[in-house]
Structure formats: C-alpha cells, structure tokens
Amino acid sequence: MYDTRRIQDLLHHQVSDYMMHHGDGIYLYDTEGRAYIDCASATFNLSLGYSHPEIIKAIREQADLLIHATSTFQTRPVDELVRRLVAVSPPNLTRVHLKVSGGSTANEGAVKMAQVHTGRRDVITLFRSHHGQTLLTTAMSGEAFRREPFPLLVPGVVHVPDPYCRRCFYRQRPDTCGLLCAERINDFIDHASSGSVACVVVEPVSGSGGNIVPPDGYLAALRRICDERGIVLVFDEVQTGIGRTGHMFAADHFDVRPDIITTSKGLGGSGAQVAAILTSGEFSGLGGEFHSFTYGGNLLAAAAAARTLEIVSRPAFLANVRAVGAHIMRRLRGMAQRYPCVDDVRGLGLMIGIELTDRDGQPATSLTRHLARSGMEHGLILRTSRYGRGNVLKIRPPLIITIEEADLLCDRLETLVAQEAQ
Incomplete structure (x- = not known):
C-alpha cells in the first residue's frame, strides 16, 4: 500500500491509504493495478465515467484555442452550452445563468433570484436535505450535524419533514395520509416562518439524505402550494439532473415544472467543474455584481458540458x-x-x-x-x-x-x- 502518512500530515482533510492512478469507464485503478467499480461516480459527478474519450477530446480541442475568457464576451463553448441547456430543460425554463462554480453557488443564486423576484426572505427546505456548503446553503441544508460547528449562519430558513414514507414523520400510511407531508407545509408557513417566504427548495430525490423518492403527487402538491401563495419553487437537481434518474431532469419524470432548476455534478460528464441555474424569463437580469464567480462558465468546462448534453441526448x-x-x-x-x-x-x-x-x-x-x-x-x-x-x-x-x-x-x-x- 502506498505510504500517505506524510501527506496526511499536510492535508486539511483526512484521506485513505489508497493511491489512485487512472480511471476508465466505470472503473478506478490504484497504483497497484487493482480495479474498483465506482458505485458513486466519484462524488456523483462522473455521469459519463472516467476519461470519456469524447469529453477528453472536447477539452483538449478547446484548450488549444482558449482556456478562459471573461463573461463580458461571447464564446462558442458557452453559447453552445446555453443553447443545449435550454433545449433539454422543461419548456418554461428559457434562461441560463452560468456564472456559478458549483452546486452550492448555484443553489445560493437561485435563492437570491427568488428573493429579488418576490421581495420576500424565507427559504423552506427539508429535514434531510443537502444543498451545499456555503454559509447560506449550510443553513438551508437539513441535519443538525451540518450546522453545529458554526456560531453564525444565515437566518430565515424553515426546515420541514421529508416525504419519507418508510419512516413517516407523521406516522401515517401512504395510502391514507392525503400527502400530509406536503399539506402541513402550510402550517409551517403560517406558524414557523416570518410570514415572508420567498421559495421552497427541494431535491426531487434526496441525495445525501437517504435516496428518498417522494410518493406520487408530492411534488405536484408543492407546485400547487407555491402557486397559491406566490412562492417560488426551486428544484435542486445538482445530483438528479443530466440523466441520473433516467430522464434529463427529475422534473421530467415527475411531470412538474419548477420555476428554477439548479444543476451541476453530472453536467461535467467526466469531471469538468460546471454548474448552471435554469429559470423562466421573469427571473433573468440579476446583475453580475450580485452573483457572479470568476470560474463560472469556464470555457474548458463549458466545452465538456456541451458535449455531455449532446451525448446524454442521444436517442x-x-x-x-x-x-x-x-x-x-x-x-x-x-x-x-x-x-x-x-x-x-x-x-x-x-x-x-x-x-x-x-x-x-x-x-x-x-x-x-x-x-x-x-x-x-x-x-x-x-x-x-x-x-x-x-x-x-x-x-x-x-x-x-x-x-x-x-x-x-x-x-x-x-x-x-x-x-x-x-
């Protein structure tokens, strides 16, 4: 086994003793030549596996031309990615914000858009949710252990029970509950929020929280509640998007149209760092001074993402x-x-x-x-x-x-x- 004791002394985070060398398809290989089936697609972001030849080719060809340019200018990779994202998104989502560098900043941007659009403040999320690791998305995410170390987090987040039929918070049965997990959100809005709710942010299938698939009608019920109350519905599809559920987006599977979708991880195909916020036209226009990151929309990542969408879109x-x-x-x-x-x-x-x-x-x-x-x-x-x-x-x-x-x-x-x- 490769000796990583010295490296472990230098790194901020803990690593195992396994030293990895290369990857191919679904396999990751260590320096001893042993092959491992990666059941997690790295960090769920290698939608096309390790070293997909078309993704590698797209990155190499773009690297020969231009690696980075400010978003002030148009570039072919970014233009192509925007066109492809709009083409595969639910038909109500016609705008793309690419100046985000990962799922956390995409989700934070979606909340900002909802707040600006509604003039309201609060965010509703689920008990077991995971939306990122910035201060805002840490506050948004469920699970007390995520928030425990931090003395100062962003206020205005209301956590509500998951649609977890196996371990129902309300001790109900799916066939008789009347989707109480959705309907009771009205009570949380009325009694636990500030009365100024900007958005509901939900993973269509929970990622870190336990791969919880909501019961039939749950997401449609959220759509109805949001419509009735003028609340923005955001689908965090950082993990579920770009084919993971067998559809381009989980929204397609559930036949529910959110106001905003965030996507990242699998969009990079074989590991390119890329993310996007997809919105309807009414949410466009948030200025760069409010939510814009240097490496959002990087040209190498955009080239990889555009090719990823082309591959995933094949019949x-x-x-x-x-x-x-x-x-x-x-x-x-x-x-x-x-x-x-x-x-x-x-x-x-x-x-x-x-x-x-x-x-x-x-x-x-x-x-x-x-x-x-x-x-x-x-x-x-x-x-x-x-x-x-x-x-x-x-x-x-x-x-x-x-x-x-x-x-x-x-x-x-x-x-x-x-x-x-x-």
Whole structure:
C-alpha cells in the first residue's frame, strides 16, 4: 500500500491509504493495478465515467484555442452550452445563468433570484436535505450535524419533514395520509416562518439524505402550494439532473415544472467543474455584481458540458439508463429477500439506495459504514447517506454502465453482504 502518512500530515482533510492512478469507464485503478467499480461516480459527478474519450477530446480541442475568457464576451463553448441547456430543460425554463462554480453557488443564486423576484426572505427546505456548503446553503441544508460547528449562519430558513414514507414523520400510511407531508407545509408557513417566504427548495430525490423518492403527487402538491401563495419553487437537481434518474431532469419524470432548476455534478460528464441555474424569463437580469464567480462558465468546462448534453441526448442513452437501473433494482430486491438486513431498495434510473436495518427494524448505521469500508476489498467504491451517519448505501454508477457491468457490480455487492453482514 502506498505510504500517505506524510501527506496526511499536510492535508486539511483526512484521506485513505489508497493511491489512485487512472480511471476508465466505470472503473478506478490504484497504483497497484487493482480495479474498483465506482458505485458513486466519484462524488456523483462522473455521469459519463472516467476519461470519456469524447469529453477528453472536447477539452483538449478547446484548450488549444482558449482556456478562459471573461463573461463580458461571447464564446462558442458557452453559447453552445446555453443553447443545449435550454433545449433539454422543461419548456418554461428559457434562461441560463452560468456564472456559478458549483452546486452550492448555484443553489445560493437561485435563492437570491427568488428573493429579488418576490421581495420576500424565507427559504423552506427539508429535514434531510443537502444543498451545499456555503454559509447560506449550510443553513438551508437539513441535519443538525451540518450546522453545529458554526456560531453564525444565515437566518430565515424553515426546515420541514421529508416525504419519507418508510419512516413517516407523521406516522401515517401512504395510502391514507392525503400527502400530509406536503399539506402541513402550510402550517409551517403560517406558524414557523416570518410570514415572508420567498421559495421552497427541494431535491426531487434526496441525495445525501437517504435516496428518498417522494410518493406520487408530492411534488405536484408543492407546485400547487407555491402557486397559491406566490412562492417560488426551486428544484435542486445538482445530483438528479443530466440523466441520473433516467430522464434529463427529475422534473421530467415527475411531470412538474419548477420555476428554477439548479444543476451541476453530472453536467461535467467526466469531471469538468460546471454548474448552471435554469429559470423562466421573469427571473433573468440579476446583475453580475450580485452573483457572479470568476470560474463560472469556464470555457474548458463549458466545452465538456456541451458535449455531455449532446451525448446524454442521444436517442438510446436515457433508455439504457432506465433499463440498467431497473435491472440493478431487480437484482437488489432479490437480495432483500435473502438478507434480512436489506430493508428497502428504492430509486429512479441509476440513483438507487439500499436501506439497511437491524433485527428490530432500526437503522443499521454501523453496518452501513462497515460495508462501505469493506467494499474496497471486493472491488467496490461505496458511499453512505448523511456523511456516514445514515443507513443507506448509495448505488450511483456512471450512466454508461452496461447490463454486464451491472451484473458484476451486483455480484460483488451480494458477496460483500453475504460475508460481512451476517
């Protein structure tokens, strides 16, 4: 194993002893030549896997011409990316803000737009949400552990229960609850907010929070509540966007049109740093002095993102994501029949979660962490929910994964569970 002890003394963050060398498709290779199936697509941002040849070519060709230019000027990569984003977005979203450098700044920009548009202040988000790590998006995100170290965070955020049917906050049943998780948001607005709510920000499928897929009608109910109260509805599609759910955006799957979509991660294809805010025309015009970042809309990233959208838009691409995702779900649900610790398998497309519990049905957090650590010995890179505090393994391989590769992933995962979870 490569000796990283000296590096660990120098780095601000903790790293493992694994030294990685190169990647190809769904595989990451260490310096010893061992191959690992990346079930997390790095940080869920390698939608086209490692070193996709078309993405590498697009970046190289652009690097020969121009690496960066101020957004004062037009450039072909940025113009092409804007055109493609508008073409694949829900039809009400016709404006693109690219001067953001990641999902956190995209989400923060969306809130600013909503505040300017409505003249209001408050933001409503979900208990288990994760919207970023700036001060504002840290305050917006759910989970007390995210906010605990910071004495000063942005006020005006109201957190409400998730649409988590498996562990319903209201102790209801999905078939009889009347979508109480949505309807009770009215009570939070009336009694827990300042009375000045600018926007509701929601991940259509939770990312870090446990891969929670909302019940039918939930997002449509949010749309109705926002319409009735003049509140802006923002979909944080940083993780769900660009094909991850088997549709270009999760909004397409749920057939709900938000006022704003934020996207990043998978937009870069093979790791280019790029993000965007997609809005209707009424939200355009927020000046650069209010929300603009130096490396937002970088030309190398724009070239990679434009090519990514072209690839994901090809006729068979998203159909393959849905087919392979359904195949993995069938395999994992078969595992749930054989291993009592596998309590639930849920997801859309290739955004899949495996919820693990103990014999009493309680979250098996320690087991989840153990399986993620042990996965490396079985050639699997696994990540867990809630930054290691949750009980859900996240299965989100690159969208280019084949049926044969999916079977290998599932075979390795079942061997892991059979050996380590008994």
